[in-house]
Amino acid sequence: QVQLVESGGGVVQPGGSLRLSCAASGFTFSGYDMHWVRQAPGKGLEWVAFIRYDANNEYYADSVKGRFTISRDNSKSTLYLQMNSLRAEDTAVYYCAKDRGYSGTYYYFDYWGQGTLVTVSS
Amino acid sequence: DIQMTQSPSSLSASVGDRVTITCRASQIISSYLNWYQQKPGKGPKLLIYTTSSLQSGVPSRFSGSGSGTDFTLTISSLQPEDFATYYCQQSYSTPLTFGQGTKLEIK
Numbered sequence: 254q255v256q257l258v259e260s261g262g263g264v265v266q267p268g269g270s271l272r273l274s275c276a277a278s279g280f281t282f283s284g285y286d287m288h289w290v291r292q293a294p295g296k297g298l299e300w301v302a303f304i305r306y307d308a309n310n311e312y313y314a315d316s317v318k319g320r321f322t323i324s325r326d327n328s329k330s331t332l333y334l335q336m337n338s339l340r341a342e343d344t345a346v347y348y349c350a351k352d353r354g355y356s357g358t359y360y361y362f363d364y365w366g367q368g369t370l371v372t373v374s375s
Numbered sequence: 376d377i378q379m380t381q382s383p384s385s386l387s388a389s390v391g392d393r394v395t396i397t398c399r400a401s402q403i404i405s406s407y408l409n410w411y412q413q414k415p416g417k418g419p420k421l422l423i424y425t426t427s428s429l430q431s432g433v434p435s436r437f438s439g440s441g442s443g444t445d446f447t448l449t450i451s452s453l454q455p456e457d458f459a460t461y462y463c464q465q466s467y468s469t470p471l472t473f474g475q476g477t478k479l480e481i482k
Contacts, residue, residue, distance in 0.1 A: 297474070297475045298413075298419065298464075298473040298476075300471040300473070303469070348418050359424075359466060361409040361464060361466045362411075362464075363430065364421075365419050365420070366418055367417065367418055368418055
């Protein structure tokens, strides 16, 4: 069965950096686009970033553009989110999510991880 | 950016009730509208994709309809496990955007 397991969250000071990982299993990771979506405490869902299955294309929300970088290692079936210049408003649970399309993007999410909490605070 | 507006924001209902949640897009998104269910402490679960297609394993009491800018999620007969928060999401263009959520509570 499909599993997505995020890790790397924690407490970081404003201006700091953190790298999140998402270990995927149960499907052909290299054939699927992937996304990061976040949820601030008690709030709704916000799409953060997208990466194509072959890593040849990326998109970002304006709120993180220039500060966050999505990447993937298909040999390790792992998705990453490098977060730099963190702000208090980046505090959220970060979910990795699998795009439903195979070798083609559908831009919706058929599997989600359990999330990892990032807290930006001094 | 495409704004997604759900109504109501919260809803109280009883087991066996029929409930409808609406989602309106700020521009035409064809049928590129998806619905998710989220329970506390869990990642969301895909229920309906492209307006009306039921995701594998989702009970048939869930259905979706609409087109253009106005969409609905209907639960035909509420079950205890359906009390959760529901989100719509447009997949027409990036940035991908979600509605603010509808919290479905037990009356």
